[in-house]
Amino acid sequence: MSEETELKLSLRRQDVRRLLAHPLLRQQKPARQRLVNTYFDTPQLTLMGQRIAVRERRIGRRTLLTVKTAGSTQGGVSRRGEWEGPTRPGEMDFAKLVDDTQLARTLSSLTGQLVPLFRNDFVRLSWELEYAGAHIEVALDRGQITAGHASSLSPDAAQRDILELELELQSGPVEALLDLAQALTQGPDGKAKRGLWLYPSARSKAERGMALFLGQQPVPMKAEPVPLCDRLSRTEAFRTIALACLVQWQAHVAPWLEVEGDAPIDPEFVHQARVALRQLRAGLHLFAPALPARFASHWNARWQHAARALGEARNWDVLATEGWVDWLGPMADDPALQPVLAWIQAQRQQANQRARACLHEPAHALDLLAFSRAVLAWPTAKRPPRSKSLSRWALRRLQHQHRRLLLKTRKASGKGTKSRHALRVALKKQRYAQELLGGLLPKRSRRDTARLVQAQSLLGELNDLSTAQALLADCPLEEAAVVLAKIDARLTSRLQGLRAVERALLKSRAPGA
Numbered sequence: 001m002s003e004e005t006e007l008k009l010s011l012r013r014q015d016v017r018r019l020l021a022h023p024l025l026r027q028q029k030p031a032r033q034r035l036v037n038t039y040f041d042t043p044q045l046t047l048m049g050q051r052i053a054v055r056e057r058r059i060g061r062r063t064l065l066t067v068k069t070a071g072s073t074q075g076g077v078s079r080r081g082e083w084e085g086p087t088r089p090g091e092m093d094f095a096k097l098v099d100d101t102q103l104a105r106t107l108s109s110l111t112g113q114l115v116p117l118f119r120n121d122f123v124r125l126s127w128e129l130e131y132a133g134a135h136i137e138v139a140l141d142r143g144q145i146t147a148g149h150a151s152s153l154s155p156d157a158a159q160r161d162i163l164e165l166e167l168e169l170q171s172g173p174v175e176a177l178l179d180l181a182q183a184l185t186q187g188p189d190g191k192a193k194r195g196l197w198l199y200p201s202a203r204s205k206a207e208r209g210m211a212l213f214l215g216q217q218p219v220p221m222k223a224e225p226v227p228l229c230d231r232l233s234r235t236e237a238f239r240t241i242a243l244a245c246l247v248q249w250q251a252h253v254a255p256w257l258e259v260e261g262d263a264p265i266d267p268e269f270v271h272q273a274r275v276a277l278r279q280l281r282a283g284l285h286l287f288a289p290a291l292p293a294r295f296a297s298h299w300n301a302r303w304q305h306a307a308r309a310l311g312e313a314r315n316w317d318v319l320a321t322e323g324w325v326d327w328l329g330p331m332a333d334d335p336a337l338q339p340v341l342a343w344i345q346a347q348r349q350q351a352n353q354r355a356r357a358c359l360h361e362p363a364h365a366l367d368l369l370a371f372s373r374a375v376l377a378w379p380t381a382k383r384p385p386r387s388k389s390l391s392r393w394a395l396r397r398l399q400h401q402h403r404r405l406l407l408k409t410r411k412a413s414g415k416g417t418k419s420r421h422a423l424r425v426a427l428k429k430q431r432y433a434q435e436l437l438g439g440l441l442p443k444r445s446r447r448d449t450a451r452l453v454q455a456q457s458l459l460g461e462l463n464d465l466s467t468a469q470a471l472l473a474d475c476p477l478e479e480a481a482v483v484l485a486k487i488d489a490r491l492t493s494r495l496q497g498l499r500a501v502e503r504a505l506l507k508s509r510a511p512g513a
Contacts, residue, residue: 004068004082005169007177009198010254012360013163016140019196020125021188024180025138030125033059035141037121039206040092040114047110053206054107054114056089063089067098067107068206118147118209122162132179134172140165145205147213158212162205165198178373185366195362199257200369202250218255220268223248223276228439230389234290237390238283239375241436245280246372249273257359265352267317270310277307282432286397295374302367309358316348319468327465327490328483340472340479347471391440395512398433398441402510405430409505417466420498424459427505431456434511441511448508455501458494465491 011019019025036058041047047054051070056063065087085097092114094107122143129136145160165184167177187195211218226244228237252273256265281303288296324341325332358364405426412423431452434441438449468487472480 005174005177007167007181008201008204009165009167009181010201010257011163011165011196011198015196015198016142016163018188019140019165019184019198022184023188024129024131024183025127026188028127030127030140033124033126035059035122035124036119037205038116038119039209041117042110042113043115046113048210050106052103052107054092055206056087056092058089063087065092065097067094067103069103118145118213120145120162120205120209128170129180131183132173132176134176134180135170136172136176136180137168137170138165138180139168141205145209145212147209158215160208160212164201164205175373175377178369178376182366182369182373185362185369187362192363192366195366197360197362197365198369199254199365200250200372201254202247203254218269220252220266220272222272223279225438226436228390228437230391230440232390234287234390234393235378238287238291239378241283241287242280242375243372245276245283246368248276249280250368252276253359257356267314267321270314270317270355274307274310274314277303277310278428279432279436281307282429283436285429286394286401286433286436289397290393299371302371306359306364306367309355313348313351313355315464315467315471316344316351318464319471320344320348323464323468327468328486331482331486337479337483340475340477340483343475343477343480344471394437394440398430398437398511401426401430401433402508406506406508409502413499413502420459420462424456424463427452427456427459448511451504451508455505458497458501462491462494462498465494 038056038058040054040056053066053068055066055068057066063086064084066082066084068083069081083098087093087097092107092111094104094111098104098107120143122141125140127138129138141162141164143162145162147158167180169177181198181200185195185198186192210216223244226241228240232240252269256269256273259265281300284291284296284300284303320341324344328334328337331337408423408426412419431449434449434452465487469484469491472484472487
């Protein structure tokens with residue numbers, strides 16, 4: 001068995017010519033191949049359930065049989081087990097190919113049930129590069145994924161385009177993949193401002209093909225708990241948190257960037273992408289004393305820039321969807337107010353386009369690559385002594401932040417929008433920090449986190465209402481006054497519960513207390 005380590009990068013059609021003009025690729029003539037990959041599974045999708053892929057690859061007159069097993073993705077870099085060897089079309093001798101006895105036995109027992117599900121047909125241009133102490137294969141793939149009835153793969157089946165750059169590590173340090181990706185992203189003239197958009201993608205062609213076969217659309221999902229333990233050093237713990245946040249970010253940004261036309265995507269994608277950034281920035285703030293000098297301040301500013309890009313889109317999403325219905329009640333369907341809703345939807349569409357344009361900037365792709373490279377390159381530290389265990393350190397940091405939260409609560413009491421906003425920011429930092437470190441905390445601290453969520457819910461709605469007032473202030477329609485009146489009434493009503501929240505926060509215990 002070999003372990004495949006690769007970095008997949010999405011790119012745009014308009015950037016292909018400039019990519020091919022890059023000095024690193026122009027220095028040698030690329031190999032050109034047409035590859036036709038057909039993926040197999042049982043009608044019950046048994047292999048998919050075990051996260052195994054079986055592929056028959058045709059390259060000219062040669063046919064290769066490939067088996068891939070589930071792996072892991074960190075910072076866009078994927079590692080997975082792989083077996084590949086020559087075969088004849090339709091012949092699948094897994095006992096000969098796979099040296100894992102149990103896996104070979106499982107696959108052999110299913111051979112008679114395997115049928116084709118989808119096919120990737122693409123042209124590959126490939127280069128062999130020596131870069132940053134590593135040997136790397138660079139492959140530019142252009143073609144189509146075709147999926148239909150498992151028995152036919154008919155020409156009129158569903159199709160999706162393939163356009164991606166794949167960097168596969170043959171030997172050397174994994175950081176070299178990210179170094180090379182950064183160099184290519186800066187474009188043929190080496191200037192980031194005029195660079196290419198090469199965006200790390202965790203989805204393989206096989207995953208895209210299976211989703212197409214099943215007719216599945218991407219679904220927004222909440223982040224899973226981050227696995228932390230006392231065996232980790234502080235930098236290792238932050239790396240685990242940071243990479244988990246990047247996975248969550250990319251999982252919700254990628255479908256948004258792939259939407260055709262100007263239609264807004266499901267607002268939950270935007271929301272969960274912003275949550276991923278909030279958690280990442282909370283982690284930067286929490287672990288700042290343990291990180292390299294100026295690392296936290298630099299990357300907090302960079303991720304704040306990305307957060308702002310999504311912030312405007314999220315504000316219009318809230319007003320146009322859940323806010324319009326919740327705040328207006330039965331009036332939401334009033335025909336007289338539909339011109340206002342149409343105006344809001346138009347502003348929402350424009351904000352969505354601006355956010356997508358920002359995420360399509362080469363600078364954002366460079367940030368993802370540079371940040372991933374930085375955290376992956378940190379050396380593995382020795383296990384810390386018990387007196388300096390991660391859980392003890394985490395509790396001290398959370399207790400320090402809790403004191404700051406109480407201070408913000410006292411300052412916000414009875415004050416206006418700005419003070420409430422400062423309290424909401426402090427509350428979010430504390431909530432996300434406690435969620436990130438949840439596995440290290442006593443159970444009673446986890447119950448306290450639930451109280452923070454309740455407080456943040458009220459402050460979040462108050463912020464949404466105040467933001468909606470500001471957004472509607474520019475509406476030229478007279479009917480907007482009716483909507484503003486309903487929002488003002490809702491804000492006044494919800495403010496009545498703020499004092500109780502403030503009192504509850506002032507009485508809250510610090511984690512571990």
